[in-house]
Amino acid sequence: MKNKVLMLFLTLVLGIGIFLTTCMPVASKTKITDLVGREVELPDNVNKIACAGPGALRLIVYLNASDKIVGVEDVEKRWGSSGRPYAMAHREFKNLPSIGPGGPGRLPDTESLIRLNPDVLFMTYIDVRTADNIQSKTNIPVVVLSYGKLATFSKSLIKSLKLAGWIIGKDKRAKKVIDFIRAIEKDLKTRTRDISNRERPTVYVGGIGYRGAHGIESTEAKFPPFALVNARNVVDELGGWHHFIDKEKLLEWDPDIIFIDEGGFRLIKQDYQKNPQFYRSLKSFKNKNVYGLLPFNFYTTNIGTALADAYYVGKVLYPDRFENIRPEEKADEIYTFLVGKPVYIRMKKDFGGFGRIDLEKSSVKKGLPVSP
Template identity: 45%
Template sequence: MKNKKWSILLLIFIFLVFSVITGCTKQTANETKEATEVVTDLNDRKVEVPQNVERIVCIGPGALRLITYMNSTDLVVGVEEGEHKDDWGGAYNLAHPEFKDLPIIGPNHGGDAELIAAQNPDVIFLYGDSNKAKNLQQKTGVPVVMLDYTDLGPNRNQGLYKSWRLIGKVLDKEAKAEELIAYTEELIADLKKRTEDIPKKEKPKVYAGAISYHGGHGIISTKVPFPPFTFLNASYVADELGYEEVQSLMINQEKILDWDPEIIFIDESNLNLVKQDLRKNQEYKSITAIEKGNIYGFLPYASYHRNPATILANTYYMGKVLYPEEFSDIEPDKKANTIFKKFVGKAVYEELAQTYGGFKPIKLKN
């Protein structure tokens, strides 16, 4: 009889212990589930992400650049294969050579689901096709947050700045996002203020060519409107085309001859293509800017998507060329390094200049 009582008591004790353990497990699970939040990404997708993100990967053009701007490179656990190349050429990866030491998570423009999952990220940031986001999330089981990436034109509030704020929310870097937005707007306001009172008749006709878009191009490749010229209130010959949002365009050769710009800026990443243009099309040499040698180089506008920090640095140099008096206090290389430190954490103008040529006149005509 005593044994039976002890058996019953033992069963009750086991039941109570099991109930406590089960309750604790459920509580732990609930607590884990509560440590997430739902964000709306820039493809209007609802994505549940951890509140405490410690491991991330970035997929698609410019995604890693934006994470770098948010001072979050320490969270990156893998990179696309392009980041291991020596000629990648962006300020963000020059400032962070440690990217080359991280595991490769697949090719550019999409990565590889298995290689991504192997790095066990908490969140994947993606710029690209929305279908790719859905598929990648299904294959990896990792939340995918889609970013957007507009130019520094009129729509920067709708794309670029929203991406910075979204990254800030997911990575608890909201203050950094607002700081960077304010700094960018401060630079743009400064550029505009310096040049807003210059009479139109005193502004030389300008053009910017050889800007990369889905690859390199020669002199007929440009953007309209061209943000640096907009910020400088410059007399940009292509503005007559009437585009309000930034467009990548291939300009008709006869049109450039007709515009006859007095000063031309060339994207140095495609300088060799411009030189080929001149060898094939001798008529370009009659353009006033080329005839008089008023050709100036600028650092790559884009390398695996746009380089916002570089665009701003370029603009101060262009201002110095176009309006020396209004920019007499500016040393373009030093200003560039100040901007790069703010965006990517390191002064990299000299490294970019060593690769591409930097802020200097270019000799095109023999």
């Protein structure tokens, strides 16, 4: 009799154990491959996010997931929001806990990450070894995203939006963002694709931000706002991407129209005051064909600003092809879709906005940091 009771008891205990094992919720895992080829195991539900590295936080804002952010880099607070539309639209970031210093080449603080314990840490501009090391120290899944080599509208950017969107349950929004960017690219290129070389003026852009603000010598080949409207960029002959050129080379090119990245405007104006004859020797300055562009190279590419700049470049170069475009309104349409708010007026207040530049009279309130 005792043996029967014991067997019945053991059977009951075993049955309860099986029931609890099968019915209680289990934290399942999902494996993905990030943009540097690492296989990363993630929880099915990602509700808390941290972002580190140039442009990582921006992509999450584009995905309408700013409410999931639990901490930000110190530079997001120290720099203020100027020059970064995603930060202008989301002032709440400045009140979030720190995850480390931030800035180019600076890694997040592992103790801060452990304390905040996000479900995933999105990072950019790091290699496999660094990502694995941070993940090992914190036990937090690290997913590496990428803007691509030229930090513009590359396949890597599209893959990053798709991957991050899928991870955080924003895959539909990711598709909308990708479709939005592609539609603008198509519109810009369609408006300008059949313009003959003879009808296209030569152009140059100076003052390009590159790990800080620079003067007229800082320029780019394959400059996105030029490439998107099929402009004749004199720097393209150099190949590559970013360049610091000699001023003599600019005199040799003597482009029809010069655009100035307003992030470097203050440095250019200071240089003009020291050496006005150089600038007056350029036909673009003689003919008052110098125009301002909003800076988009700040903590890597602000995609929305680059697209807005492209519409303004198109309006300057080919006004008949962009007759129905009001660049300021177009900029706010782009900003509203990508970051949630129209911030062109704030960008204009800080940097000068779209318009003709007169180095004798023009001024701007702010510039990009010289050493971010």
